Amino acid sequence: MKKSTTGSSEARVERLALKYRPKSLQDVIGQEYPKRIIAQLILNNQSCANLLLHGSVGSGKTTLVRIYAGALNCQSPTATGDRCFVCDRCRALDSGDNAGFIELDTPKFRDLAGLKAEIDRVLEAAAAAGRRTVIFLDEAHVLSRYRDSFDFLLKKVEEPPPGVSFCFATTAVERMSEALRSRTIQLEVRPLTHAQSVGLLTRTAKDEGLTLHTEAISLLAGLGEHQPRNMLQALDKMRLLSDGTEITRDRVAAVFGVDYIEHLIQYFEALGAGDLRRQTESFLQWSDGIRNKVRLIQLFLVGFYYIELCGLDVSVDPVVASIRLEERQRVKSAFAGRLPDIDLTTFFEGLLGVWPVVTVDLSDEALLAILLRFQMVANRSAPMLRPETSVARIRPERIVEADIGGDAQRRVTTDDDAKAPKDPAYLNRSHVRSIFAAASFLVQQGYPSFNARITIRHRLFGHQDQAAASDHFKAFSSALKLQLVSCGGSGLRIFVQERDEAEGSCGRVIAHVSDVEKLGRWMLKWHRSSRLAGAEDRAVTMDIGSAGRRLDEHWRCVRWLCGGFNPADPIHSKIEIEPDYHRVAGDIGKRNRQDQSEALDAAARIKADEKCGIDLLSAFNDRKWDRLYDGWELDEQVYREQRRSQLEAAMLELRARHALDSASYSDEMRGYEEAELRSNLAASAVERAWAIWDRS
Known part of the structure; x- marks a missing residue:
């Protein structure tokens, strides 16, 4: 295509995109x-x-x-x-x-x-x-x-x-x-990769006789958002304004109005030197909006960490990617000169932990307050102490299927449920997992442990059909809750619906009963007129266990409730259900097989975790079969209560401190600091699973 020397600049901007427009699939990049x-x-x-x-x-x-x-x-x-x-x-x-x-x-x-x-x-x-x-x-x-x-x-x-x-x-x-x-x-149709973008611009520049510096190509690729037409239009603009001279990074930055790289370098040099006055002057002299300046500081921080400290070729932003080696070295030298004995990788990880995600919800005032806090941390002469995380402490060789803890295990075991055998005549693994999680959570929250095993036989009330039996069980469960509370208990319960070949549909419940005699009298009277003659006393039965050692009866109740667990599941033998409890749960169709009180469900567990800043532990989830029944939850309950008090005290102190500040951004900063406080507390507790499960 012959070059034109006439026409508007707008025509020139589009020209390369038209000239190099692919005409075949083989010409299309990516x-x-x-x-x-x-x-x-x-x-x-x-x-x-x-x-x-x-x-x-x-x-x-x-x-x-x-x-x-x-x-x-x-x-x-x-x-x-x-x-x-x-x-x-x-x-x-x-x-x-x-x-x-x-x-x-x-x-x-x-x-x-x-x-x-x-x-x-x-x-x-x-x-x-x-x-x-x-x-x-x-x-x-x-x-x-x-x-x-x-x-x-x-x-x-x-x-x-x-x-x-x-x-x-x-x-x-x-x-x-x-x-x-x-x-x-x-x-x-997706954006090109950084390498594909650089290749396209390099070949096009060569064909057009243009001399581009490497950093200029990276910046053009980013400014064109790695879209072919946008990048070629950007290159066309530089060709129009270059007058045959070499196209440098600084020239591209000036033409496209992103000539603030030197401001970034000077700002980070001042950070390296620990000079608050220079940092502030550099930031204020930089002509741009506060939000964009803060965003670029974050991106430079991330890019410097990956490229200079970790040795990874990562493009996090076109401006940051175009920064030259000697410019990054200026920043590194500034930090190394002030902190000669400090590991800069660790130091920068601490700086990265200060920043929130910059969103539209944060006002300019709040961003300035965050920036000041960031500078105060950067000006220290030691790394910011951060809670160790599972990434730093959990050794790879320990992460195996039979021996793993923490959130990673919860993901593995939950995914593993899909592979477990499923038979409509039995409880499956997800049912049993839910029962164990709710029972363990009950104790960790400080509720009285289970001591009662209750069975209602719907056939003896005249309900042969499963749909009618399920509705009947729902009515019984609601009435039972009210009676448990009136007897001085919490009313919390876990229940399972089954269908026995001999007795028909049954509902099985475990709960804590404070006044056994009072509840026993109520069970004998409930809907007694509807019971089959001669079977009134067997329609609803209750077994109460002795206290035993720590949580013996509590877990006996759980194993009884899980008696209909599929014996073909490999985990069945791990939880050691007594042979007397083994039974076929029966196919109840699409009816809800297992449930628990609302205060014990997944949403309640998450809410409780937020109150104390740590996740729920579960020996079942973490496959610590030898720890299922040793009563460790009683110790964990004390620990969770301490953590809850600690978090509440910290929150009160934080809110009291912000209450003294009438600035418009106070609520935003408080919200950010509350989230950070919760995150730090959660991070410090990641290793608790190892500490508990490794305890003899």
Whole structure:
């Protein structure tokens, strides 16, 4: 393509993007999945399929559709799914014949009637042309502003004339109707990788005779958001303004208004020197909004940590990626000069821990307060002490299926439930896991332990059908809760529904009973007139266990409730259910098999964790089978109560401190510091599982 020396600067900006626009799938950089699908459609007898391409502006959506339309009309497609470029139709296309590609500028339509008229016109023209035709609607999401527009298109897309393909492109696929999307092959067009972007710009610059510095290429790639058209337009702008000179990073930064790299370097040099006055002056002299300055400081911090301290080639931001080695060395030397005996990697990890995520919810005042706190930490002469985490302390060799603790184990075991055997005639692993978690949580929260095993036999109340039995059990459970409370207990219970071949549907409950005699009298009277004659006393029964050692009776109740656990599950033998408790739970269909009081469910456990700042421990989840029944929960209850008091005291102190400050950002800072306080307390407790399970 011959270079032009005339025309507006706007034309020059777009020129490289047009000149180097791919004409074949082989020329398209990246986008392997869309290219593979389009190639397959061409190789499959040049199939006319409806496509929906979605991705950012300048990503290449229209280019791919044009390539598809050209290949559809080629008389001899290649083995890669591209057009041949030598047949009559390919030569006609290159000469400007776009009969096989009709592009509609969707935003230009003022109403649905205009859209309908234009679609009908192009369909009629396509039918008359006697060749394959692609009707392309760009920015198709704009049609969402017209009622029924997608419904109208749906009919056309489902039943197009032979040889007609509808293709849509959008930067907001979520605004397209689900019905229309489902009738298309959806292809996501993604940004290029950093390496692909650099390669594209490097080759293009070479072809154009431009000399680009490496840092300038990285900055252009980032400023173009790694989208081909945007990057080539950015390069075109630099070509227009370079006057044949070398294109440097600083020149690119100046042209695109991101010439604040030196401010960043000076600011971090002042941080390294521990000079608060220089830090403040550098920040104030930097001409930009507070939010963007804070964002860039964070990004530089992350980029410096990865690139300079960890030796990783990571691009976190175009500006940061374009910073030269000698500039990073200036910063490193400043910190090393003040902190010669400090491990800078550890020091910077402490700095990274100070920052929150910068969101629109934080005002400029709050951001300035956070920045001041960050500077105070950076100006210290020692690393910020941070709680050790599982990443630092859990040794890889200990993370095995049979011996693992903490949150990682909870994820493993929960995922493992899906692999466990399932039989509708038995309780499955997830049922048993829930029972153990609720029972363990009950003790850790300081509630009285279970001592009662209660069974209600619905057949003896005249309920043979499972649906009626389930409704009956619900009524009994609600009444039982009220009686447990009236007897001086918490009313908390865990229950399971089963269906015994001999006795029919049964409900089994474990609970703590404070007044055994009073509850026993109530159970004898409850709905007694509805019970079968001669079986009144067996309709509802209760077994009360002795106190025993620590939590012996509590866990005996749990094992009894789990008696219908699937014996084929490998974990069955681990929890050592007494043989007398073994039974078939029975198939109860889609009815709820197992449940517990609301105060013991997962939501309540999460809420309780938040109050004391640490996660619930579970010997079952952590597969510490030898610790299931030794009563460790009693000690954990004391620890959780101490942690709860500690967190409450810290929160009161924090709120009291902020109450003295009437600034508008006080609430924002308090919220941020509360979240950080909770995070630090949680991090300090990560290792508790190891400490408890390793205890002899």
